[in-house]
Amino acid sequence: MTVWIDIWVWDLVNPDPAVLSRDETARAARFVFNRDRDRYIAGRSRLRRILSSYLNQNPRDVTFCYGDHGRPDVHGLQFNLSHTGDLACLAVSRSAHQLGLDIEAVRPIDLAVARAHFAPEEMAALVSLPDNDRVAAFYRCWTRKEAYLKARGTGLSTDLASFTVTITPQNDPELTFCESGDAAAWILLDLNVAPGIAGALAVRSGGEDVRTALRTAP
DSSP: OEEEEEEEEEESOSOOGGGOOHHHHHHHHTOSSHHHHHHHHHHHHHHHHHHHHHHTSOGGGOOOEEOTTOOEEBTTBEEEEEEETTEEEEEEESSSOOEEEEEEEOOOOOHHHHHHHSOHHHHHHHHTSOHHHHHHHHHHHHHHHHHHHHHHTOGGGSOGGGSEEOOSTTSOOOEEEOTTSOGGGEEEEEEOOSTTEEEEEEEEOTTOEEEEEEEEOO
16 A cells, blocks of 8 residues: 655745634734744645645634644644745645654754764764765754654654664665664655755655655645
């Protein structure tokens, strides 16, 4: 069986506050800077419009519930949203498989950040690479780990060093160890959604094949 996941990509422009809930409108009003408020509204309003197309609902009628760590969920869909700068990316599936998504703008790195958060074997793999390969490897590791944590719904309350992923270019994306002992049930995929953006998708597929379809949000 194949698990199909739609990947939606859009720029965080043209905010549409008309479709937001009362809580979302209140949260938007708390942003200090206009740019941050507009990005939030553009992300949340487009999220509502996309999810409503799967649910055959009015965007304002999409109802979110929230997990212990603040992850939003909608009955009948699995989805996860990530954004970096002015770009947003959303994974959506009608399957029941947990999924998580992360995108990051690629910038120069400080190895101290990797030492603080990566597992020892990941750090060893990173420093074994030539200097000009380390930035890409860092972001492969970071986005894969973030995507897995977002799929689990625990976010950064889980120690990034408590599980391991592949990092070098010759190895396929893979969760190699996690404390729950079900690493083999997970599939990791790298995402290429825009120039200069690193991305990864994590799906607890239980061994089922995972395919993605790139969508451009209207």
